[in-house]
Amino acid sequence: RKEVEQDPGxxxxxxxxxxxxxxxxxxxxxxxxxxxxxxxxxxxxxxMSVYSSxxxxxxxxxxxxxxxxxxxxLIRDSKLSDSATYLCVVNTRTGGFKTIFGAGTxxxxxx
Amino acid sequence: DAEITQSPRxxxxxxxxxxxxxxxxTxxxxxxxxxxxxxxxxxxxxxxxxxxxxxxxxxxxxxxxxxxxxxEDLPLxxxxxxxSQTSVYFCASSDGDRGADEQFFxxxxxxTVL
Numbered sequence: 006r007k008e009v010e011q012d013p014g015x016x017x018x019x020x021x022x023x024x025x026x027x028x029x030x031x032x033x034x035x036x037x038x039x040x041x042x043x044x045x046x047x048x049x050x051x052x053m054s055v056y057s058s059x060x061x062x063x064x065x066x067x068x069x070x071x072x073x074x075x076x077x078x079l080i081r082d083s084k085l086s087d088s089a090t091y092l093c094v095v096n097t098r099t100g101g102f103k104t105i106f107g108a109g110t111x112x113x114x115x116x
Numbered sequence: 117d118a119e120i121t122q123s124p125r126x127x128x129x130x131x132x133x134x135x136x137x138x139x140x141x142t143x144x145x146x147x148x149x150x151x152x153x154x155x156x157x158x159x160x161x162x163x164x165x166x167x168x169x170x171x172x173x174x175x176x177x178x179x180x181x182x183x184x185x186x187x188e189d190l191p192l193x194x195x196x197x198x199x200s201q202t203s204v205y206f207c208a209s210s211d212g213d214r215g216a217d218e219q220f221f222x223x224x225x226x227x228t229v230l
Contacts, residue, residue, distance in 0.1 A: 047223070048206055049159070050221070104149075104161065108157060
């Protein structure tokens with residue numbers, strides 16, 4: 006089992022739709038969590054950090070469920086410009102440092 | 117503006133040659149990282165550094181080496197390039213406690229080993 010798993014998609018949605026991605030992680034000692042966005046052939050860029058209480062940034066909402074060991078990303082009112090790959094990132098601090106990136110979920114938003 | 121740069125952006129080399137990829141950041145971040153990204157895999161950590169003279173092996177370090185002689189630079193060297201090292205390489209940096217914070221990525225280097 007991979008340490009961080011994401012549904013690779015692709016998710017094909019129309020503009021204005023709401024779409025949700027989940028990401029599961031295997032290490033219960035994981036401490037910090039992020040969602041990154043990566044456009045085709047570009048570098049990953051931080052979309053948002055994920056806090057235990059959940060957090061929102063405009064149309065984007067991230068949540069953490071420690072009991073079930075997953076994080077989620079909800080995108081409301083999808084825009085064409087949201088088309089990208091979304092990477093789940095988990096930091097674990099047991100012994101040495103460890104940052105694990107999920108393989109990503111591809112999203113296509115269509116007009 | 118502070119930034120992180122990589123050079124070259126594209127490189128074609130032959131099997132067995134030594135190759136060095138440069139990474140330079142102007143944020144004064146203590147932590148720097150090298151990843152490779154291949155289809156079907158997420159970003160995989162090659163080497164990382166928490167500060168000057170500090171280097172550590174990541175998940176896929178075989179065949180790669182790094183050195184950290186100053187805060188700004190973490191060059192990645194492929195001692196004897198192999199076709200399996202054809203990939204896109206990303207450098208990243210972060211502030212804070214030994215990698216707990218968000219990472220900022222360079223634009224990537226696309227390496228082809230023939």
